Amino acid sequence: LAKRGTAFTNAHCQATLCNPSRSSVLTGLRPSTTGIHGLSPGIRQVERTKDVVTLPQTFTRAGWETFTCGKIYHDGSIPQKDRDSEFKTWGPAPGQSLPDKRFAKLPGNPIRMMDWGAFPEKDEDIADTFTREAVGFIERNKEKPFFLYFAPHDVHPPTIPHPRFVGTTGLGNRADMLSELDWSVGEILKTLERHGLAKNTLVIFSSDNGASPMNENGHLPNGPWRGKKSQLWEGGHREPFIARWPGHIASGTTSDDLVCLVDLPATAAAVAGQKLAEGAAPDSFNLLPILLGQPEAKKRDSLVVMSGKGDLAIRQGSWKYIPDLALANGWDSGPVKPNAPARPGLFDLSKDKGESQNLYKDRPEIAKRMAGLLTNAQSAKSTRPPSSK
Structure with a gap:
């Protein structure tokens, strides 16, 4: 095919x-x-x-x-x-x-x-x-x-x-x-x-x-x-x-x-x-x-994905942002303590297909941009550009 x-x-x-x-x-x-x-x-x-x-x-x-x-x-x-x-x-x-x-x-x-x-x-x-x-x-x-x-x-x-x-x-x-x-x-x-x-x-x-x-x-x-x-x-x-x-x-x-x-x-x-x-x-x-x-x-340009438990991540270009790695395993995620601080993850998929190198602390400007994109997408009524109908 x-x-x-x-x-x-x-x-x-x-x-x-x-x-x-x-x-x-x-x-x-x-x-x-x-x-x-x-x-x-x-x-x-x-x-x-x-x-x-x-x-x-x-x-x-x-x-x-x-x-x-x-x-x-x-x-x-x-x-x-x-x-x-x-x-x-x-x-x-x-x-x-x-x-x-x-x-x-x-x-x-x-x-x-x-x-x-x-x-x-x-x-x-x-x-x-x-x-x-x-x-x-x-x-x-x-x-x-x-x-x-x-x-x-x-x-x-x-x-x-x-x-x-x-x-x-x-x-x-x-x-x-x-x-x-x-x-x-x-x-x-x-x-x-x-x-x-x-x-x-x-x-x-x-x-x-x-x-x-x-x-x-x-x-x-x-x-x-x-x-x-x-x-x-x-x-x-x-x-x-x-x-x-x-x-x-x-x-x-x-x-x-x-x-x-x-x-x-x-x-x-x-x-x-x-x-x-x-x-x-x-x-x-x-x-x-x-x-x-x-x-x-x-x-x-970008894509929001959801886990089997309703948690979100976002992709843009080669970058992938997960707001809390404790929730990344979906159904297999263990219990999260109340008020536990989130552990964000940022990965460059062009170099790291296995998502093993967390660049969140190394690339704070990209992490901030990706987090903002995800927040905006969550509140938007539509994520489709007007020209793509």
Whole structure:
């Protein structure tokens, strides 16, 4: 996919946890605005987002067919009666088309994991089912403009790959499931090719938070970046982001432009030829000019990210500022004593990908500027420059 498109090496989610991250993807609002910081509530269960026009609704209003399957709305937060107002067509999704919640206790894993997408009855058939549904949607709508949000189970526990993928990587079940995910993406791309749709279809591949395991049999899922899911370290919010659109997006290229998943709603509006309503998606930056390689494209200057416990950090250029390192580990942060002084952190990621050299005391002028940027962003009604709608 990357060989036929552009891989963005400086891509991030807005929140290092799945539900608040996807809430930002759907609404174009940062988590500190939505108030969604954890695994609940859903976007239609809070005052700020209960009536906002979402990413799929932008395409629906433009007359496109829309389809989803998999883990998008967290744990069935969209009632059955309201589903059609979000996507025109639904495939299998947790809490939507499934029986009561099922749980799986994995061998050697003391945590009782919720199975977010068990459909059908056998867990190992989930990928086949989701992929078949997505391919079927494309084939039924090949003569129409369509938006497909494919959210496979394969990146989330419990890790139960189909038997034909077991052992394919030599790195364990989770890596085998990622091999299964690669197959699913390939089947969707083959379908576009088979029906002559590839040249007229924008494909974006990404994820909604950093990998949870930090070492799998010698493989480092987050590469050189420190940290993991729920944490403020780079490994918590760095994401893959590959965009392919033959004839529009350059092939086999990389970009270090700063991009974020919260930018997808404004980008979707531009792709669909729709104008964002006044005040809609105020934290979403239109990436389309960047994707198309336009030399005068406006680019994102900074980014605020949130941990799994609601704490914030800010990125600008190569600099990263964390107001209190005691809170950087998200869910894994220990208790903080009341009135304990904060321990700020400042890191130059161009020289320190592991965020191990705290330059807060060495570069006080940069630390002060970054702290001010974060304060201003928290109080701003919109973090999107006016020219990037």
